[in-house]
Amino acid sequence: xxxxxxxxxxxxxxxxxxxxxxxxxxxxxxxxxxxxxxxxxxxxxxxxxxxxxxxxxxxxxxxxxxxxxxxxxxxxxxxxxxxxxxxxxxxxxxxxxxxxxxxxxxxxxxxxxxxxxxxxxxxxxxxxxxxxxxxxxxxxxxxxxxxxxxxxxxxxxxxxxxxxxxxxxxxxxxxxxxxxxxxxxxxxxxxxxxxxxxxxxxxxxxxxxxxxxxxxxxxxxxxxxxxxxxxxxxxxxxxxxxxxxxxxxxxxxxxxxxxxxxxxxxxxxxxxxxxxxxxxxxxxxxxxxxxxxxxxxxxxxxxxxxxxxxxxxxxxxxxxxxxxxxxxxxxxxxxxxxxxxxxxxxxxxxx
Amino acid sequence: xxxxxxxxxxxxxxxxxxxxxxxxxxxxxxxxxxxxxxxxxxxxxxxxxxxxxxxxxxxxxxxxxxxxxxxxxxxxxxxxxxxxxxxxxxxxxxxxxxxxxxxxxxxxxxxxxxxxxxxxxxxxxxxxxxxxxxxxxxxxxxxxxxxxxxxxxxxxxxxxxxxxxxxxxxxxxxxxxxxxxxxxxxxxxxxxxxxxxxxxxxxxxxxxxxxxxxxxxxxxxxxxxxxxxxxxxxxxxxxxxxxxxxxxxxxxxxxxxxxxxxxxxxxxxxxxxxxxxxxxxxxxxxxxxxxxxxxxxxxxxxxxxxxxxxxxxxxxxxxxxxxxxxxxxxxxxxxxxxxxxxxxxxxxxxxxxxxxxxxxxxxxxxxxxxxxxxxxxxxxxxxxxxxxxxxxxxxxxxxxxxxxxxxxxxxxxxxxx
Numbered sequence: 001x002x003x004x005x006x007x008x009x010x011x012x013x014x015x016x017x018x019x020x021x022x023x024x025x026x027x028x029x030x031x032x033x034x035x036x037x038x039x040x041x042x043x044x045x046x047x048x049x050x051x052x053x054x055x056x057x058x059x060x061x062x063x064x065x066x067x068x069x070x071x072x073x074x075x076x077x078x079x080x081x082x083x084x085x086x087x088x089x090x091x092x093x094x095x096x097x098x099x100x101x102x103x104x105x106x107x108x109x110x111x112x113x114x115x116x117x118x119x120x121x122x123x124x125x126x127x128x129x130x131x132x133x134x135x136x137x138x139x140x141x142x143x144x145x146x147x148x149x150x151x152x153x154x155x156x157x158x159x160x161x162x163x164x165x166x167x168x169x170x171x172x173x174x175x176x177x178x179x180x181x182x183x184x185x186x187x188x189x190x191x192x193x194x195x196x197x198x199x200x201x202x203x204x205x206x207x208x209x210x211x212x213x214x215x216x217x218x219x220x221x222x223x224x225x226x227x228x229x230x231x232x233x234x235x236x237x238x239x240x241x242x243x244x245x246x247x248x249x250x251x252x253x254x255x256x257x258x259x260x261x262x263x264x265x266x267x268x269x270x271x272x273x274x275x276x277x278x279x280x281x282x283x284x285x286x287x288x289x290x291x292x293x294x295x296x297x298x299x300x301x302x303x304x305x306x307x308x309x310x311x312x313x314x315x316x317x318x319x320x321x322x323x324x325x326x327x328x329x330x331x332x333x334x335x336x337x338x339x340x341x342x343x344x345x346x347x348x349x350x351x
Numbered sequence: 352x353x354x355x356x357x358x359x360x361x362x363x364x365x366x367x368x369x370x371x372x373x374x375x376x377x378x379x380x381x382x383x384x385x386x387x388x389x390x391x392x393x394x395x396x397x398x399x400x401x402x403x404x405x406x407x408x409x410x411x412x413x414x415x416x417x418x419x420x421x422x423x424x425x426x427x428x429x430x431x432x433x434x435x436x437x438x439x440x441x442x443x444x445x446x447x448x449x450x451x452x453x454x455x456x457x458x459x460x461x462x463x464x465x466x467x468x469x470x471x472x473x474x475x476x477x478x479x480x481x482x483x484x485x486x487x488x489x490x491x492x493x494x495x496x497x498x499x500x501x502x503x504x505x506x507x508x509x510x511x512x513x514x515x516x517x518x519x520x521x522x523x524x525x526x527x528x529x530x531x532x533x534x535x536x537x538x539x540x541x542x543x544x545x546x547x548x549x550x551x552x553x554x555x556x557x558x559x560x561x562x563x564x565x566x567x568x569x570x571x572x573x574x575x576x577x578x579x580x581x582x583x584x585x586x587x588x589x590x591x592x593x594x595x596x597x598x599x600x601x602x603x604x605x606x607x608x609x610x611x612x613x614x615x616x617x618x619x620x621x622x623x624x625x626x627x628x629x630x631x632x633x634x635x636x637x638x639x640x641x642x643x644x645x646x647x648x649x650x651x652x653x654x655x656x657x658x659x660x661x662x663x664x665x666x667x668x669x670x671x672x673x674x675x676x677x678x679x680x681x682x683x684x685x686x687x688x689x690x691x692x693x694x695x696x697x698x699x700x701x702x703x704x705x706x707x708x709x710x711x712x713x714x715x716x717x718x719x720x721x722x723x724x725x726x727x728x729x730x731x732x733x734x735x736x737x738x739x740x741x742x743x744x745x746x747x748x749x750x751x752x753x754x755x756x757x758x759x760x761x762x763x764x765x766x767x768x
Contacts, residue, residue: 226500318576
């Protein structure tokens with residue numbers, strides 16, 4: 001059977017989507033395990049260790065448990081929105097992975113296999129889709145008809161909208177340097193002198209990076225900005241009324257967002273899939289190794305960001321609502337603007 | 352500064368709900384406030400406290416604590432028990448400081464009986480009470496930090512608390528409901544390896560407290576959440592009957608251990624930490640410093656522990672030794688009499704206050720000359736401190752209510768009895 005180029009493109013894309021989806025969901029499940037393990041060790045205990053060797057089958061057990069739980073729906077909820085909210089949250093969290101290049105360009109019959117789709121405004125796509133994810137949270141809080149959920153979702157909405165500004169502006173420095181919004185181009189602009197040409201080191205974007213990482217923590221509602229689900233104040237925040245798979249979808253969305261944010265940090269500030277010794281050590285080994293090795297570097301970088309996430313959660317207390325807002329508007333936003341100004345000045349002087 | 356008591360009377364739950372209806376206009380667009388029911392099942396109300404809040408967005412317009420969900424009728428139960436049978440009941444009042452409750456009750460009844468307690472028993476009582484204080488403060492710190500969002504401190508505190516509970520288990524056979532003190536002394540000699548274990552623990556404890564402080568004290572988020580939150584002026588604190596660390600954090604230098612010594616506290620050297628600020632941060636600081644002082648007192652008690660009996664010389668009140676009971680006729684009779692019909696306490700009434708980890712824990716015991724108390728009333732520090740919740744939280748944000756509840760360190764079992 002002979003396939004036309006278009007048929008082949010469709011086929012490979014579907015396979016890519018399936019593979020990436022499965023890998024992402026597995027990664028999400030194991031991020032949860034990683035979090036429980038790491039926090040366990042930080043807190044002087046073991047973490048999950050009963051299901052499978054080293055607790056490695058724990059995510060499976062959790063999944064089965066959540067599937068089999070009774071799906072409760074209170075009488076007074078707004079049914080269509082109540083059901084739609086977790087779907088929106090999870091879908092948005094998963095879609096943004098589509099534009100992330102996992103490895104270096106590696107084409108089979110003209111189709112790049114290490115990226116689901118190469119969009120020329122990839123960065124904007126990610127920012128846009130993560131913003132849509134707020135609808136999931138906002139709607140869940142409103143449709144639950146629960147005061148705690150409502151307050152949680154209000155906090156989440158205002159927090160995400162406020163920190164989106166700082167988040168977007170912190171990336172402008174990188175975009176200025178690369179001169180493109182295409183994630184592949186941004187990664188390629190950081191290749192040449194090993195880790196020294198990464199935006200974080202060589203590009204002097206460390207201020208941008210720290211703004212990004214703080215805004216990203218707030219954007220994903222993680223500690224120390226986990227006010228929307230602040231257990232000690234709002235019980236469980238916006239997902240108080242959710243159970244079974246609907247709860248699991250919010251849960252997965254949170255961790256998928258963490259993955260996306262870590263991927264973006266890797267791509268924009270730490271050279272994406274490029275090795276820290278790129279350009280210093282000549283390429284070696286067979287072709288398949290050269291194709292796989294960048295993926296290793298990518299995963300390693302993402303992993304270290306996830307680790308940082310978890311470390312921060314185990315260490316820091318939570319902000320108060322007004323402090324969170326003033327931190328975002330009075331500190332991060334001006335700093336991000338100053339960073340843009342400084343970056344463009346340096347670039348103008350250099351050219 | 353409110354001076355009249357009327358100003359300080361708290362609204363009840365019904366008042367808050369009714370107020371909210373008054374504040375809320377009939378036109379829904381004008382209705383700015385809503386009533387939020389926090390508890391009795393809520394992660395940060397430390398048990399079964401229910402707080403009804405009227406909130407305008409995130410800020411608190413009015414609030415009223417609602418108690419009684421843990422009422423177990425302990426005071427009434429006491430009236431049906433022999434004097435010595437009340438001791439295990441006092442454990443159940445406050446699961447974080449059983450030894451302090453034991454002590455207060457025993458001191459009160461001993462006052463009525465005019466018993467002379469040997470010095471060794473007094474020292475051991477002081478030692479165990481300071482360990483109890485450490486135990487209680489560790490749980491306070493852990494849960495307070497967890498309410499603010501610092502999860503790890505909790506586990507670190509429980510690591511040291513575990514050692515204290517093991518020490519309790521050594522002396523009393525129980526980790527939490529110790530019932531180790533008896534009217535007239537202690538139930539038995541501590542085991543031989545008890546002393547080394549306590550010594551080792553007291554040696555490492557200051558380091559561990561420094562470790563917690565290292566995790567929290569300098570942290571900007573922690574400071575931001577605690578400083579300038581939940582102010583309580585000295586005048587309000589006194590008017591509301593607040594005692595213990597919250598009172599000292601408001602600038603009143605008052606500690607029963609120093610000012611009205613009991614159980615030989617006058618023989619120990621220690622400082623009473625006081626802060627003038629009166630906010631949540633001040634309460635945090637005062638308690639942290641108190642932990643160092645507790646280690647000091649416990650060390651003095653352990654090092655200076657005299658030899659001698661651990662019970663008063665009162666065979667009609669204190670159960671005889673097992674050995675004696677099986678060999679001596681008289682002891683057997685005493686044993687039989689105490690167990691079956693208790694011992695009569697001279698008629699009268701007595702109040703004994705003790706500086707518990709939460710403030711002044713007082714027992715008011717009335718005797719009618721029989722073997723059962725006519726009335727036992729407990730004056731509980733948490734109850735009075737909870738009254739101040741409204742004064743501290745009004746006009747603040749919702750998150751501050753959680754911080755304040757954490758800082759006043761209440762135990763609901765003690766409030767509801």
